Amino acid sequence: MAPATTVDEYIAGFPPEVAERLQRIREVIIANVGAPPEEKIRYGIAAVMLGGRYALHYAGWKKHIGLYPVPRLAEPLESQIAPYRAEKDSVTFPHSTPIPYDLIGEVTRAIVARRAAAQAGSD
Template identity: 50%
Template sequence: MTAPATVEEYLAALPPEAREVLEQVRAAVLRGMPGATETIRYGMPAAMLGSRYGLHYAAWKRHAALYPVPVLDAGLEAEVAPLRSGKDAVHLRYGRPVPGDLVERVASAVAARRSDAR
């Protein structure tokens, strides 16, 4: 199987349930990172902030995921904590509503950190 060259190719290759969820995740990430561009990095979609990565998002067998999500401010971290897997991944299980507002706020917080680090 050839690796996808674009986010659209990545999404087109997914099963319907995974594609639907990841399209919602993608929209929320892009709302939280205005001006971000998209590319494929490490075989998965990534929202780029200039030449720096913002967030990667991917579809897996049972969930969609965001990477890397650093430890966030206390209030936001409390909301994200139940979705954490490992130190920097957030998993969104299929069959559950996508917390679009939360994904958007996480993306915004990550974007703010990336811009502060410049």
Template identity: 40%
Template sequence: MAEHFASVDDYLGSFPGDVRTVLDRVRRTIHEAAPEGVGERISYGIPAVTLDRRNLVYFAGWKQHVSVYPVPEGDEAFQRDIQPYRSGKGTLKFPLDAPVPYELIARVVRHLVAERP
């Protein structure tokens, strides 16, 4: 990921069609789950959705998965639901060879919004 992208659209456009389709839906899911007025930018070389001009959630595409960062605390049921996708302390990886749980991504976003100071 040594490339620098001017916009989220440029970033998404760098992926092949099948991955791009998943990333477009992840992007849409995040925006639908977040409050009105969110923005987006490239931060650390990947898309970040912002709330009040502060990064709320990041998402990225890879060869075999898409990732969402960071991982909110949430309750016990939420932790149980995200466990199969955990990759390290702050990353959720969703394999591209399985259905992506978009509703779970929406829950991640809602938890991140609720946990903001």
């Protein structure tokens, strides 16, 4: 099977229950970016761009769904995401547990705000 070239193809390549979770994560991220984002496949996984730069990647794996990069966040948000931290800048949501979609929305908003603050500082 050829690698996916669109986010729709990427999501469709998973079993239905995983595809449904990926689609919902996609919708949550897009709803919380605030501007119409561009979606791409990067490193073989789904990515959402913001202002011409990659903001978030999300990927389905055998046992979990990953969200990358998720930098250290201000409290109390960092404490809320901490149970899902797998590595420095990534979080994972096991298929065996409910996905905290509201938390993904909060994380997305925090990343967007951080990006806006950094951009304002460089102007």
